[in-house]
Amino acid sequence: xxxxxxxxxxxxxxxxxxxxxxxxxxxxxxxxxxxxxxxxxxxxxxxxxxxxxxxxxxxxxxxxxxxxxxxxxxxxxxxxxxxxxxxxxxxxxxxxxxxxxxxxxxxxxxxxxxxxxxxxxxxxxxxxxxxxxxxxxxxxxxxxxxxxxxxxxxxxxxxxxxxxxxxxxxxxxxxxxxxxxxxxxxxxxxxxxxxxxxxxxxxxxxxxxxxxxxx
Ligand code: HEC
Ligand code: HEC
Numbered sequence: 001x002x003x004x005x006x007x008x009x010x011x012x013x014x015x016x017x018x019x020x021x022x023x024x025x026x027x028x029x030x031x032x033x034x035x036x037x038x039x040x041x042x043x044x045x046x047x048x049x050x051x052x053x054x055x056x057x058x059x060x061x062x063x064x065x066x067x068x069x070x071x072x073x074x075x076x077x078x079x080x081x082x083x084x085x086x087x088x089x090x091x092x093x094x095x096x097x098x099x100x101x102x103x104x105x106x107x108x109x110x111x112x113x114x115x116x117x118x119x120x121x122x123x124x125x126x127x128x129x130x131x132x133x134x135x136x137x138x139x140x141x142x143x144x145x146x147x148x149x150x151x152x153x154x155x156x157x158x159x160x161x162x163x164x165x166x167x168x169x170x171x172x173x174x175x176x177x178x179x180x181x182x183x184x185x186x187x188x189x190x191x192x193x194x195x196x197x198x199x200x201x202x203x204x205x206x207x208x209x210x211x212x213x214x215x
Contacts (some may be wrong), residue, residue: 035110042111044159045104049112057112062120062167070117074111075161078186080105087185122214131210134203137197143198146207154214159188164214171208175199 046055050069054060057069068076082088084097100108122128135154138145147153149160149201163171176197178189199207 038107038110039114042107042109045108049108052092053112057115058118059167063146063169065167066170067117067166068112069115070155070165071109071113071162072156072160073106073113074108075158076112076157077102077105078188080108082186092119115160117215119165119215120167122213124209127206128210128213130203131206131208134199134207135210139199139203141198141200143195146195146211154211162212166211168205168208168212171211172204175204175208 046057049057050060052060052065053068054065057067057071059065059067065137079088080093080097080100081102083090083093086094134143135146138182146163149157150163151157151160153160154164156164175196178193181189181193184190184193197202
């Protein structure tokens with residue numbers, strides 16, 4: 001019990017640390033010509049991503065690929081690094097990220113982050129309503145409400161990624177990965193794992209369906 005508490009305490013300290021790093025990066029990037037130049041360079045690099053993620057970062061195929069539009073630039077950079085190192089195993093993205101330098105990743109993050117995400121059409125209103133309740137109130141086993149970390153509209157904030165508008169199949173798959181992975185080196189992923197183990201299969205389908213329709 002005591003150990004658990006210390007664990008929890010350390011992870012919160014780490015999160016606060018990550019959040020403060022993030023705000024320093026944001027402060028350095030906003031309002032400068034630097035950011036505009038990054039977006040422009042990202043646009044030049046982006047055609048190699050468009051076949052799957054869509055030219056404006058709205059997925060070319062919701063059954064297969066996530067949106068990148070509106071995602072936090074830092075989160076895009078973090079995940080590209082994770083694919084490259086193998087921390088996040090995916091053959092397709094490992095091949096693609098392998099040739100990217102950190103400066104390319106930052107430019108791509110700036111470009112896709114600046115695009116507007118489009119939500120997915122509603123397909124099952126009762127299921128989505130159930131998902132909304134998990135998003136705003138949490139799960140039956142006590143997972144905290146998603147909005148406490150991911151923002152009131154799932155738009156993402158600081159170190160927490162945008163989860164709104166993401167195709168349901170992708171979100172469902174990611175929740176399973178967080179739940180089932182034995183271990184992550186990235187403490188932020190462990191934070192999300194602690195949430196995912198408290199969401200049952202039906203709740204995962206419901207919350208994924210709801211998030212897809214959220215603008
Ligand atoms: C051939 C298809 C394909 C191409 C081309 C591609 N991706 Fe991906 N990308 C994927 C798939 C599939 C995933 C989901 C991986 C998973 O399930 O973990 C993904 C995931 C991602 C993610 C993680 C998103 C998230 O929300 O966690 C990022 C970031 C990303 N890709 C960036 C890029 C960038 C930048 C490019 C261009 C340089 C690119 N991708 C090109 C297929 C592709
Ligand atoms: C305690 C804070 C916290 C709560 C509550 C939380 N998350 Fe997360 N979530 C995170 C963090 C941190 C990450 C980034 C993990 C990483 O870097 O891999 C994340 C990542 C995700 C991702 C991956 C996004 C992507 O595109 O790669 C999904 C999907 C997700 N969360 C869904 C949810 C859902 C659904 C809920 C509510 C049931 C929820 N989260 C509640 C902290 C949280």
